[in-house]
Amino acid sequence: MAKVIIPTPLRKFTGNASEVQVEGGTIKEIVENLVLQYPGVKNYLSTSEGKIPSFINIFIDEDDIRSLNGENSVVDRKAVISIVPAIAGGSLDDELRFSKEELARYNRHIIIPEFGMEGQICLKKAKVLVIGSGGLGSPLLLYLAAAGVGNIGIIDFDTVDDSNLHRQVLFGVSEVGKPKVEAAKERLEAINPYINIEVFNEQFCSKNALELVSRYDVVADGTDNFPTRYLVNDACVLAGKTNVYASIFQFEGQVTVFNYRDKNGVLGPNYRDLYDSPPPPGLVPNCAEGGVLGVLPGIIGSLQALEVIKVITGVGEPLSGKLFTFDALSFTSRLFKITRKDTNPLNGKTPTQFKLIDYEQFCGVSAVERKVKEIDVEQFIEWRASGEDFQLIDVREIEEFEDVNMGGELIPLQTILDNTNRISREKKVVIHCKMGGRSAKAIRELEDKFSYTNLYNLKGGIIEFLQYEEDHLGVD
Numbered sequence: 001m002a003k004v005i006i007p008t009p010l011r012k013f014t015g016n017a018s019e020v021q022v023e024g025g026t027i028k029e030i031v032e033n034l035v036l037q038y039p040g041v042k043n044y045l046s047t048s049e050g051k052i053p054s055f056i057n058i059f060i061d062e063d064d065i066r067s068l069n070g071e072n073s074v075v076d077r078k079a080v081i082s083i084v085p086a087i088a089g090g091s092l093d094d095e096l097r098f099s100k101e102e103l104a105r106y107n108r109h110i111i112i113p114e115f116g117m118e119g120q121i122c123l124k125k126a127k128v129l130v131i132g133s134g135g136l137g138s139p140l141l142l143y144l145a146a147a148g149v150g151n152i153g154i155i156d157f158d159t160v161d162d163s164n165l166h167r168q169v170l171f172g173v174s175e176v177g178k179p180k181v182e183a184a185k186e187r188l189e190a191i192n193p194y195i196n197i198e199v200f201n202e203q204f205c206s207k208n209a210l211e212l213v214s215r216y217d218v219v220a221d222g223t224d225n226f227p228t229r230y231l232v233n234d235a236c237v238l239a240g241k242t243n244v245y246a247s248i249f250q251f252e253g254q255v256t257v258f259n260y261r262d263k264n265g266v267l268g269p270n271y272r273d274l275y276d277s278p279p280p281p282g283l284v285p286n287c288a289e290g291g292v293l294g295v296l297p298g299i300i301g302s303l304q305a306l307e308v309i310k311v312i313t314g315v316g317e318p319l320s321g322k323l324f325t326f327d328a329l330s331f332t333s334r335l336f337k338i339t340r341k342d343t344n345p346l347n348g349k350t351p352t353q354f355k356l357i358d359y360e361q362f363c364g365v366s367a368v369e370r371k372v373k374e375i376d377v378e379q380f381i382e383w384r385a386s387g388e389d390f391q392l393i394d395v396r397e398i399e400e401f402e403d404v405n406m407g408g409e410l411i412p413l414q415t416i417l418d419n420t421n422r423i424s425r426e427k428k429v430v431i432h433c434k435m436g437g438r439s440a441k442a443i444r445e446l447e448d449k450f451s452y453t454n455l456y457n458l459k460g461g462i463i464e465f466l467q468y469e470e471d472h473l474g475v476d
Contacts, residue, residue: 220246255319413442
């Protein structure tokens with residue numbers, strides 16, 4: 001007995017059974033016996049000459065019988081036979097027709113009873129905008145493309161950097177220096193040539209957000225800063241689009257679905273129902289400052305892709321109104337309930353916001369941060385070797401300092417403005433952190449509020465310093 005997967009249009013003839021057991025050693029015998037068991041399928045599976053119609057594809061496991069021995073293909077008893085109509089659910093336009101190669105590619109989707117050809121058609125019709133192609137965007141894009149999402153938009157204005165490669169698996173060494181969207185498009189087209197990919201090598205901002213979001217069915221937020229998080233959310237709410245959200249930091253990740261309207265027409269919560277206001281600037285560092293375990297974006301980005309597929313196909317229950325959190329260190333996950341708030345400025349009881357705003361100002365950060373004076377590690381080492389009189393200040397946290405330091409004075413970023421009495425105005429002051437971001441912020445604040453003119457940022461921070469020592473001085 002072989003297992004035969006019955007497509008939805010034929011299940012009315014099999015008592016709604018999605019799979020049946022049929023005797024036969026070849027495809028021809030299995031079709032003949034299937035017709036004997038369920039006479040209603042005859043007109044679909046057999047022509048007047050007793051042949052399988054051209055609009056029906058039959059697979060043995062994942063192989064099209066036309067690439068084997070046709071109707072005479074031998075069937076192993078453990079094989080799964082899938083009957084796949086070339087056109088399902090009525091007439092489809094040319095763009096939604098599946099080629100023989102596509103049917104073979106998506107066979108493992110199509111044979112799932114709850115998914116079937118209908119689910120695959122939904123994917124092919126769908127238009128998904130992915131904002132950010134970095135840590136989260138990499139696995140998200142790979143799986144959306146592989147799954148057959150027919151139209152994918154990617155917006156990102158960054159270029160591929162060496163520091164991306166430990167987690168941004170969309171890229172390789174040969175792509176370093178290339179615009180991420182161009183490298184992503186090339187890689188995704190190599191994975192699936194049957195989909196359309198449109199790229200935008202620009203920043204997602206208030207000027208283009210609504211126009212871009214309105215062109216797509218679903219938005220997937222893979223960004224890494226609070227101003228853009230609020231911008232993505234507000235644009236989706238104002239445009240009536242579902243926002244599939246994910247975020248990562250060090251060892252932890254979050255996934256949820258915002259602004260989703262369920263089958264009963266009930267609208268779910270959005271980002272402002274979860275976080276009505278952003279944290280103070282600098283309190284929560286991004287991945288470049290705080291770091292992230294390389295495998296974590298793969299886990300969370302894959303879950304984000306899963307939610308996008310569920311939203312598109314209507315299969316399963318999306319994470320609307322639920323926040324999924326994952327802790328990689330303890331391998332624990334939790335599910336929290338999110339409810340809509342009457343005070344939501346976008347769609348609460350008395351809305352107060354009807355358009356996009358200045359999100360950098362809303363989050364208390366500058367859209368374009370002023371450059372500060374810098375020295376690189378070689379200059380720093382030369383200063384130290386020559387006896388240059390300078391002060392070295394470390395603005396990381398105490399735990400980071402105790403783990404490894406360069407011998408400077410510890411003044412964490414959050415306390416820097418309260419400790420100006422410890423910062424010299426008479427000689428050069430070199431300020432550093434892990435990679436240079438927090439120290440640049442400290443310098444801007446000291447220059448803006450206390451008019452310092454003698455501050456230098458150590459480019460690349462302690463990471464660059466330790467790498468230089470390892471490469472040039474033989475220090476392990």
